[in-house]
Amino acid sequence: MIRNYIKIAFRNLRRNKLYSFINIGGLSLGLSACILIMFYVSHEYSYDKFHADSERIYQLEGKAEFGDQTIFMQNFSPVVAGDLVEKSPSVEAGLRINSEYKPVIVKTTEGTPQSYSESNFFYTDENFFNFFSFNLIQGNKEMVLKRPFSLVISEEISKKYFGKRDPIGQKLEIIKDSTYQFQITGVVENSPSNSSIKTEFITSIATMEKMKENERNFSSQIFQGGSFATFLKLDNIENVASVSETAQKLSKQASTQSKDEYLLAPLEDKHLKSKFDSGIKYLELFPLIALFILLLALINYMSLTTARSDSRAKEVAVRKVNGANRKNIALQFYAESALYVSISFIIAGILSYSLEKRFFNSLNIEIDGGFFFHPIFLIILGAIYVVSILLAGIYPSFVMSSFNPIENFRKKSQGKFGRNLIRKTCTTVQFTVAVVLIIGGIIIKQQMDYLKTLNTGLDRSEILILPLQKSMGNNSQAFRNEIEKNPGVENTAISNNQIYDGYDIFYASTEKTESLALPLMQVDNRFLNVLDVKWRFKPANEELITAGKKIIINETAIEKFKLSQDPRGEFIELAGSPQEIVGVVKDFNYASLENPIDALGLKVSKRDQFSGTGFLYIKYGNTENLQGLISSLADSYNKYDSETPFDYQFMDDKFNALFKSEERLSRMFSFFIILTIIIAGLGLLGLATFTAQRRVKEIGVRKVLGASVLEITTLLSKDFIKLTALAVLIASPVAWYLANKWLQDFAYQTEIEWQVFLLSGVFAVSLALVIVCFQAIKAAIANPVKNLRTE
Known part of the structure; x- marks a missing residue:
């Protein structure tokens, strides 16, 4: 019996090539996305569990x-x-x-x-x-x-x-x-x-x-x-x-x-709860989106299968008349679902394995290829396979097995069980998810652009950061002197810690506050100028800033330590040593943008007195030969430090690296959006083709009676356009709520503009219009005589 079920399933697959292509193509894409995402998620959850006593x-x-x-x-x-x-x-x-x-x-x-x-x-x-x-x-x-x-x-x-x-x-x-x-x-x-x-x-x-x-x-x-x-x-x-x-x-x-x-x-x-790995920040979100994409592909299958139920009504009726019960009919359609899912799963597995390295490289994720055969991932694959078969077959088998054979022979079954309503619901759900993802992707991109162009209180452009190691020894000043003679270099500065990458913490107090943590950076007297940090209260004499037991603070430190509005001349005790405040700089972001700016202290040394290792900031001018400048800097560096390889980083790149998890989310969303549009488009193409075929005689009659191509195209398209417009109306408030909630995690947020929703809606409706009109026009220009002869 099982052999017979499989044979019939293969026969139906070959007979209906377009629907088979749409079903298998959609399922393969959905399963590929699900496999790749769950591969990443299962890898993250498997961290450190390979140790024998890990628990x-x-x-x-x-x-x-x-x-x-x-x-x-x-x-x-x-x-x-x-x-x-x-x-x-x-x-x-x-x-x-x-x-x-x-x-x-x-x-x-x-x-x-x-x-x-x-x-x-x-x-x-x-x-x-x-x-x-x-x-x-x-x-x-x-x-x-x-x-x-x-x-x-x-x-x-x-x-x-x-x-x-x-x-x-x-x-x-x-x-x-x-x-x-x-x-x-x-x-x-x-x-x-x-x-x-x-x-x-x-x-x-x-x-x-x-x-x-x-x-x-x-x-x-x-x-x-x-x-x-x-x-x-x-x-x-x-x-x-x-x-x-x-x-x-x-x-x-x-x-x-x-x-x-x-x-x-x-x-x-x-690993999962690390405060230092932003790459796992959105880990719980990815399986949900993978599930949505897989459900869209399964909805396509169920929708197209039930849409074609009328064409298979007589087949079911004959089976029932010959003694088949509901269980037998249900098993037949589950066998078909298993066949489609199995073929799709094999294709998806090959695609996933082939694209795994390229996909994760684009997301800056490193995963051993051998993890594809890890027991945890194999169990997840098995679960996805079984669940896909169950979900794909449950509704078609329920609909088909419930047909009444007498009504089927009388052709009275058309439209029963709310199949039209189910198809409309499926189409609306697909485009709702697609529009939510499109809006979400645009807002994530806008937030990334907003953060990268945000005025952070200092100038990040045209600055190279070069680490100076102990192997440089006493040559650091000679090295700086040499590179400052380079016509491409405007100025240099130095600090003990790299900006955006940590700072020292000392405990400080004033007369009005107990001991509080004060982030501290040691810099030279060119640091503020090179990074274009602005003064709130400038020192009366700039030579004071490099004197002993003097400190510069930022605006936030005034409030945190309950100092006077102009605290110059007041003292802050730092690690048991009183330090006179000689100036206040305007707040600037020196750490992550996820949190508001904290207090900061700056201890300033003279340019030629800064000792030890540190980070050199090289401000270069507009130069057409940046690579030549870097090569020249490398030659100078190697002259004074032959032990340590020359290494550098653009300050802009260092700043952008703060948003690693958000960049990854943005790239993931781009991937999700493309897949969702393809899957939803395939489903809509299948339903539009089915609708045109089912109404072929009606179209023929209308053409004979004088209906134009535009009228027939409008007739066949309007229902789908209405469903897409409804999806946009449902998706917009959902997307606004989710985007607004996501933005709450940022101390600095872009505005959610109404144009985003309008553009996303126009895109979704236009996409639906192109897909549906393609089939509608094809049906409308067909020979009406040939259509009316069709049996």
Whole structure:
């Protein structure tokens, strides 16, 4: 019987090529989108679950109160992990990780020395490979981190530095406060893309202790915040609360004044709840949109299948007369649905696998191709396949199996069960979703453009940011002097932290306020000029700004620290040292635009007195040969620092990177919009073709009686245009509500203009008009004699 069902399903597929193409094409596109999006979502939810004991691994987090401010801590002093292992019987093992927050310089020692700037360099305890499940390809996991200056590298790094040679025993130099020589003791498998810990360079905390510049990281020997991420493996997940209580007690023992709170965050949630990865900000939204797109494709199938139900009424009647019951008829149509979905699923799988790398590259997402065969994703694929078959077949099988054979033979079944209403509803739903996505995509794009062109209180244009490493040594001033002679360079400035990428925090107070967090940047006396930061209250003498114990603040700091309207001459205590306020600058955005501007302090040094590493801001003029200027800067840089590769970034690009998640959302929406329009268009084309075929004799009669092509086209098109217009009316308030809610997350918002809704509506109606009129005109110009002869 099943074989017979499949044979009939194939026969119907071949007989109705247009409808088969529309159904399979729409389902393939919908399933491709669903597969790719769920591939991404399942990958994000699988983070860190490959570790054998992932459900028992937690990261310690803390919360400290300072006045009316709350500071969240993710790093702790070096003794915290050991104290918790010792004092809490529920803690099976502890582990510390300290990551270099800036790239380090790695240099080869054999042949012609080569230097590279490398990220993902961290220090950890020697039990790292017992604690986590990273696969050590070469080396003994008990010994690889035992000795100071031992280094474990990834397969990729091994190939980069040593090619096909055995790296074990080889040496690499790491440039920090001085040059340290490391010996390779192990090679670890490249960390999977769903790992929050990247295992490119791993060395021991024993190594860290021997580096002079790291001494401050070990200065605190009490239970409090510090610089080490602290991971704990519990014997039972039910003991989380008791370990948190132990941490609280140890904090109180270290300082009776401590009000710090401690909690354990599951490792498996580390990525999803990260405050530093904006890429997952809209993760919950993507599956919903994928579901909508798949539903649109399934609605197409159901709509076209039920639209053709009248043409198959006699087939159902004959089956029923010959003894088939409702169950048999329903199974027949489920078999057809399974066939269509199966063919579409195979095509969608091939499309998804082929486009996966290109699709995710366009979204700046890195996912291992092998994740396509991950058990979690395969289960999701199976669920999508089964649900698609069930949803595609449920309504057609219900409609067809309920036909009355006597009425079918009498041709009285046409239009029963509200099939016209169902088709109209399906068409309206499709275009409603399409219009919502179009409006949403336009508003997201407008918000991105608004943020990128927003006056942030400083000038970002024509500025290069160049990091200066310790390897530059005392040559930084000579380097600046040389590049400032370049005719393409107008001016330079320097700061200790890169703007939009962090700042130091000090605790400050005034006579009217308790200790509050004050973001602080150290800059030279050209910084304000190069970035065109405006003064609110200019110093009486600009030479004062570089004098000792002087500070500049922004406008927000006046309110935060309850200072006078013109606070020049007043004092703010910074880390126990009184600082005189000598000037106030107008507020400018120095961090993310998601939050309002916070208070800021600027400590200013003279141009030739700025010491240490930092970031050089190079203001260049309008130049037609920008690449030539950059090449010239690189030559000057390499003259004074041959250890560190030349690296730079445009300040505009740095600013735009703040909106990574929104850019990704915008690109996703563009993808969704195109797919939705294609799927809705295919569905409308199928229904328009069906309508024209069903009314072929009516069209013939009207033409014989003198009806023009325009009149017949209008007759066939008006119902579809009405449905599209209704979809626009429904979609507009829905899109406005969703867009308005999304914009509430931004401190700076674009206005939602009525023109967006008008243009989206005109586009949707025009699209429907083109698709429907194509079929309507084709039917209207056909030979009426031939149509009237059709049986």
